[in-house]
Amino acid sequence: MPEPPHGPGQGPAHGLPPDPHTAVAPTGGPALDLASSEAQTLEGGQPPGGPGPEARVGSLWSDAWRDLRRNPVFIISALIILFLIVIAIWPSLIASGSPYKANLAKAQEGAEPGHPFGYDVQGRDLYTRVVYGARASIVVGVCATAGAALLGSLLGGLAGFFGGWGDAVLSRVADIFFGIPIVLGGLVFLSVITSGSVWPVVGFIVLLGWPQISRIARGSVVTAKQNDYVQAARALGASNGRLLLRHIAPNAVAPVIVVATIALGTYISLEATLSYLGVGLKPPTVSWGIDISAASTHIRNAPHMLLWPAGALSITVLAFIMLGDAVRDALDPKLR
Amino acid sequence: MTVVNEPSPHPATEAPAEPLLDVRDLHVEFRLRDGVSQAVNGVSYAVRAGETLAVLGESGSGKSVTAQAIMGILDSPPGYVTAGQVRFQGRDLLTLGREERRKVRGAQMAMIFQDALSALNPVVSVGAQLGEMFEVHRGLSRKAARQRAIELMDRVRIPAAAQRVGDYPHQFSGGMRQRIMIAMAMALEPALIIADEPTTALDVTVQAQVMELLAELRRELDMGLILITHDLGVVADVADTIAVMYAGRIVENAPVHDLYRAPAHPYTRGLLDSIPRLDQKGQELYAIKGLPPNLMHIPPGCPFHPRCPRARDVCRVDRPPLYEVTDPGSVADAGGVGGGGRTSACHFWEETLDDE
Numbered sequence: 001m002p003e004p005p006h007g008p009g010q011g012p013a014h015g016l017p018p019d020p021h022t023a024v025a026p027t028g029g030p031a032l033d034l035a036s037s038e039a040q041t042l043e044g045g046q047p048p049g050g051p052g053p054e055a056r057v058g059s060l061w062s063d064a065w066r067d068l069r070r071n072p073v074f075i076i077s078a079l080i081i082l083f084l085i086v087i088a089i090w091p092s093l094i095a096s097g098s099p100y101k102a103n104l105a106k107a108q109e110g111a112e113p114g115h116p117f118g119y120d121v122q123g124r125d126l127y128t129r130v131v132y133g134a135r136a137s138i139v140v141g142v143c144a145t146a147g148a149a150l151l152g153s154l155l156g157g158l159a160g161f162f163g164g165w166g167d168a169v170l171s172r173v174a175d176i177f178f179g180i181p182i183v184l185g186g187l188v189f190l191s192v193i194t195s196g197s198v199w200p201v202v203g204f205i206v207l208l209g210w211p212q213i214s215r216i217a218r219g220s221v222v223t224a225k226q227n228d229y230v231q232a233a234r235a236l237g238a239s240n241g242r243l244l245l246r247h248i249a250p251n252a253v254a255p256v257i258v259v260a261t262i263a264l265g266t267y268i269s270l271e272a273t274l275s276y277l278g279v280g281l282k283p284p285t286v287s288w289g290i291d292i293s294a295a296s297t298h299i300r301n302a303p304h305m306l307l308w309p310a311g312a313l314s315i316t317v318l319a320f321i322m323l324g325d326a327v328r329d330a331l332d333p334k335l336r
Numbered sequence: 337m338t339v340v341n342e343p344s345p346h347p348a349t350e351a352p353a354e355p356l357l358d359v360r361d362l363h364v365e366f367r368l369r370d371g372v373s374q375a376v377n378g379v380s381y382a383v384r385a386g387e388t389l390a391v392l393g394e395s396g397s398g399k400s401v402t403a404q405a406i407m408g409i410l411d412s413p414p415g416y417v418t419a420g421q422v423r424f425q426g427r428d429l430l431t432l433g434r435e436e437r438r439k440v441r442g443a444q445m446a447m448i449f450q451d452a453l454s455a456l457n458p459v460v461s462v463g464a465q466l467g468e469m470f471e472v473h474r475g476l477s478r479k480a481a482r483q484r485a486i487e488l489m490d491r492v493r494i495p496a497a498a499q500r501v502g503d504y505p506h507q508f509s510g511g512m513r514q515r516i517m518i519a520m521a522m523a524l525e526p527a528l529i530i531a532d533e534p535t536t537a538l539d540v541t542v543q544a545q546v547m548e549l550l551a552e553l554r555r556e557l558d559m560g561l562i563l564i565t566h567d568l569g570v571v572a573d574v575a576d577t578i579a580v581m582y583a584g585r586i587v588e589n590a591p592v593h594d595l596y597r598a599p600a601h602p603y604t605r606g607l608l609d610s611i612p613r614l615d616q617k618g619q620e621l622y623a624i625k626g627l628p629p630n631l632m633h634i635p636p637g638c639p640f641h642p643r644c645p646r647a648r649d650v651c652r653v654d655r656p657p658l659y660e661v662t663d664p665g666s667v668a669d670a671g672g673v674g675g676g677g678r679t680s681a682c683h684f685w686e687e688t689l690d691d692e
Binding site: 063227228229231232233234235236237238239242246247250251331332 | 472
């Protein structure tokens with residue numbers, strides 16, 4: 001049997017009160033029958049079904065949620081993401097102008113009252129463009145990550161759990177997709193699509209992104225599957241579905257979350273790369289990636305054009321990575 | 337208890353009731369990359385309701401593999417049951433479908449694992465893990481299952497069960513965790529519990545408490561108990577019968593007191609002699625020489641012969657069957673005419689028995 005990945009020494013830590021229950025139980029007490037145990041229950045002032053036990057017991061997710069609400073890293077990152085989502089949906093809330101309105105006389109000029117970020121190469125207000133660009137970047141990042149994570153962890157998890165020829169086939173297919181250079185693949189796949197909207201880009205990223213997640217998911221399911229508690233649950237009559245959903249998935253999800261949040265940042269910048277190459281998003285779609293690539297040729301005479309969209313991109317990526325980190329920690333009860 | 341040596345009918349003198357669990361001539365092999373490992377080679381034993389059978393043996397003697405085959409949780413591949421029967425409550429489990437076997441597990445027979453820390457899911461609270469038994473097999477709601485979980489924790493004497501039901505396994509001490517394992521195994525009051533080295537990971541004082549709890553629950557629920565261990569000290573108090581395994585075979589099977597008083601197999605004698613004793617302080621501790629055989633190349637003849645102080649030529653070529661042992665010192669075998677339920681797989685069991 002493989003050793004568990006954790007030592008027993010991590011015991012009661014992190015603010016648990018000194019625990020009298022870990023002391024050895026008194027032995028030689030009265031005969032063990034349900035009547036006496038019920039009496040103890042009543043003495044303890046705990047009527048069956050009372051609020052005491054109910055308040056303490058929750059599923060993994062509700063316990064994690066209670067943890068997250070007290071975690072400043074989670075609160076900050078969640079607020080940033082919430083803000084980004086709001087402006088992605090209603091950009092006019094904080095930017096009154098149009099991202100397309102150009103004033104060539106002001107091209108590449110810096111900040112001035114009413115235009116805090118300055119102007120881009122065509123004299124469009126950079127602040128408005130950064131605000132409007134959030135939508136494309138968030139949609140690409142979130143949808144591509146969600147799609148790749150769902151597809152990848154579903155396929156990888158099933159392959160890891162059941163093994164056999166299905167696993168072999170899936171792993172080889174994943175290897176093939178893994179071997180496609182992402183930029184070359186983008187040039188080939190996306191050059192035939194002329195729409196310039198976000199959905200072909202999302203689809204392409206999911207197509208090339210799922211093997212990475214499925215490898216991680218497969219590996220961690222294979223590791224979790226070998227744990228004694230899976231064997232124990234099977235010995236107590238749990239079905240395959242229950243083993244996979246209740247015993248393996250929660251123990252295998254942490255690496256997937258971490259990789260997915262990091263991938264989210266990569267996907268947003270991948271969108272920028274593809275847009276730069278002219279196969280991703282295309283004007284009139286507004287995105288940080290388009291603006292970054294447009295600004296990159298003017299970095300010496302107008303660095304602000306690069307700075308603001310790149311800064312927005314960095315903060316977004318950072319917020320998602322911090323969120324992923326906090327969620328991963330909250331899902332691990334040993335860190336509580 | 338009747339020792340079922342080969343697939344044979346029970347003696348007419350015995351009670352006609354079939355034993356709760358009757359393992360007959362079980363063979364298990366592991367098909368590995370570098371060969372076939374014969375882990376279990378014809379094990380037969382039986383357990384009646386309310387009885388405790390201790391299965392003794394070194395690491396690698398096949399005791400745990402036999403248990404896994406009985407439970408139907410053998411990892412396959414690489415493990416395969418190649419022959420034999422596992423008759424449980426009158427049915428041969430090996431012929432049942434997968435779904436039927438799953439329903440037997442947990443409800444009719446359950447297993448307690450050695451290391452409760454790794455056998456409990458670290459991310460699920462103990463209350464939820466205990467309650468899962470009722471959700472899976474009895475279809476109880478989550479809330480009702482939680483209530484039953486608290487009752488169970490009370491029953492295995494975990495203090496303040498109602499407060500601790502939401503705690504996670506790592507928040508309990510080793511002894512408490514093993515109690516939770518026991519509570520999980522007995523949740524649905526199964527007819528048979530297999531305890532695979534339940535106390536090996538615990539310190540000595542807690543070992544005694546856990547064994548006592550196990551024995552108490554067995555009495556109360558009239559369960560059959562198979563206690564797998566390599567610790568002779570643990571079994572003396574709780575077992576009714578002992579089966580000693582070596583290289584995937586039963587080498588001796590005897591009522592517990594008879595076995596301790598006069599072992600009928602040199603391997604058992606070696607095991608008993610290697611227990612440290614206070615009255616032999618200062619002397620060198622006895623140890624059985626050599627190593628258990630490689631299960632891919634089990635020696636011909638008696639598998640124990642390379643390590644046996646009594647080995648003679650016949651032992652190198654002739655594999656001893658399970659001889660019935662006549663033991664005049666045994667209570668069950670008062671006249672010394674056999675029928676005391678003792679067997680030994682040694683050509684020279686009589687000499688071994690008389691040896692002091």
